[in-house]
Amino acid sequence: MRTLEAKPEKPAFAATQNPCKLCAPLGASLVFRGVENTVGLLHGSQGCSTYIRRYMISHFKEPVDIASSNFSEETAVFGGGENLKTALENVIAQYHPQMIGVASTCLSETIGEDVEKILREFRAAHSTGTLPELLNVSTPSYKGTHMDGFHATVLAITKHLARRSGRQKTISIFPGLISPEDMRYLKQVTRDFDVAAVMLPDYSETLDGGAWDTYHLISPGGTPVAVLREMGSHAASLEFATTLAPEKSAGAYLEQQFEVPHMRMDLPIGVTASDRLFETLSLITGQAVPGVYQTARGRLLDAYADAHKHVFGVPVAIYGEEDWVIALAGFAAEIGMVAVVCASGGHSGQLRSRLLERLPKTIAKTAEILEDVDFSEIEEAARKRQPELLVGNSKGYALARKLDIPLVRVGFPVHDRIGGQRLLHLGVTRVPSVCLTSGSML
Ligand code: SF4
Incomplete structure (x- = not known):
């Protein structure tokens, strides 16, 4: 039997069969949906955008637009710079976004596209007009998973936008890939602790909104760009990612650049991990854990015993x-x-x-x-x-x-x-309807 101390040798495979991961730009696309008035643009072939759109729609059951620079055989050989510039112009004309997030794909990474340079040229060519924020993140899927793409995009947005101007009581939350319901739960928790919180990403509305009377080209919701600019002034950051290397962590970046105290913890699933969240919020805010959560914790422990x-x-x-x-x-x-x-x-x-x-x-x-x-x-x-x-x-x-x-x-x-x-996975608020869950997983 293998033990934790004895890491097993990896067998040689001809190919991966049904991977236990998803593609890196998918993680990036999810994060872009969590910033207000933002459009994600994949630099690569149309199939990448179509696959990711389809995948996200099948889970969230919401309209998902992801733009593409639409590589062809010719672009794959000679480079897709002109395609990307055309795509940016089209997105700006059609969506009027405040930010466009460009994520690379396997193809554009393989041919070595210099997306930063293409964006610089695009900005220079449009220097007389007002452009949206243009952001680039490298997401080669052959090197990383959807979580690598997700965290790389959170870090890229933080680096691109965060500034320091004084000090605020607000906290940043980097929640990782959780459900919209989990995000709403976290926002409620911080409201109950009477502390303002900025979440990156926050797709609690964009990927789980109400029924619309009229079609929106960009789904309402997400954290506003102007709010994200203030992250360098926040009182602290919380990050639910204990396997993330410090150099890939947005919270660690804020601490290093702007001296924003950074706290990392496990996803708050179950009593022990939720206690850690509530203790941390108590520490940051100086407030006792609100009674509603203490009562819910007791009820959840009773459910465990049952x-x-x-x-x-x-x-x-x-x-x-x-x-x-x-x-x-x-x-x-x-x-x-x-x-x-x-x-x-x-x-x-x-x-x-x-x-x-x-x-x-x-x-x-x-x-x-x-x-x-x-x-x-x-x-x-x-x-x-x-x-x-x-x-x-x-x-x-x-x-x-x-x-x-x-x-x-x-x-x-x-x-x-x-x-x-x-699905609500986090916290202690709901007594599980089925004994196997701390939230409402079934
Ligand atoms: S080619 Fe790469 S980036 Fe495109 S969908 Fe496949 S794994 Fe994702």
Whole structure:
């Protein structure tokens, strides 16, 4: 049996089979949706935008526009600079955005496009007019996952916009890839602590808004660019990403550049991780944890006790983004379940050590910890460890069918059920309707 201390050797594969990750510009596109009046533009072929749009629509059930510089065979050989400039002109003319976020794709990265230079030329050619903010982020999918693209874009926006002018009591929150419902929950928590919070990204409305009377070219919502400019003046930043390297962290950047204290923590799923969030907010604001959360915490603990005889000792396989796997494995341990497989397509190198810190030693010692894997490798481990339950996104559907065990759908994407965007995973407020959850995952 493998242990946490003994990292398994990676077998040689001819190809990845059903990857346990998504493409890097998809993460970038999600973040761009969380900034007000912003359009994402992928520098590459039209198929990349179409695939990502389709993927996001299937989960969020909202209209999603992603522009493309539309590479052809000719552009792939001679470069797509002129295409990108034309795309920028078209987006500006049609959408009148305040910001355009340009993310590269496998193709433009492979031919070595200098997007910064193309944007400089575009700005110089339009120096007499008013241009939107033009931002570039490098997101080669062959080098990273959707989470790499996501965090790279949060960092790129922070670097591009954040300035310091005095000091405010406001806090920045870098929540990672959570659901719109989770974002609304976090905003409610900060309101209850009576502290202003700026979230990057905030797609709680843009990707889960109400029904429209008239069509909006850009969905209403998102954090305004002007508000993001003030991040350098904030009192603190919270980041739910403990596997993220400091040089890739927007919170670490704010601390380094503007002396904004940076606090990192696990995604607040379950009581232990939520306690850490509430303690941190208490520390920042000097306020006691609002009574509503103390009451909800007690009710949730009571629900844990009620469910204990059903879930205690149940072996579970958890997969997905590294930070999600750590938070969910911690939550599973909290309610008495045993994470026998913890797997991710991510490759930060932090999953193993973070799980060792987070899980009880008895579970951590025997769990199969799999980093940078696809679903064929997860299946191999699951067949060996015989979990009774899978927990992860909809990409595990085929595996659940093969193993003939239930799949608890969480995170992103949940595209074979309606309402993935409205799952609440974080916090302690809701008593679970099903004993396996701290939020409303089922
Ligand atoms: S070619 Fe690369 S960037 Fe485009 S959809 Fe495929 S993985 Fe994503």
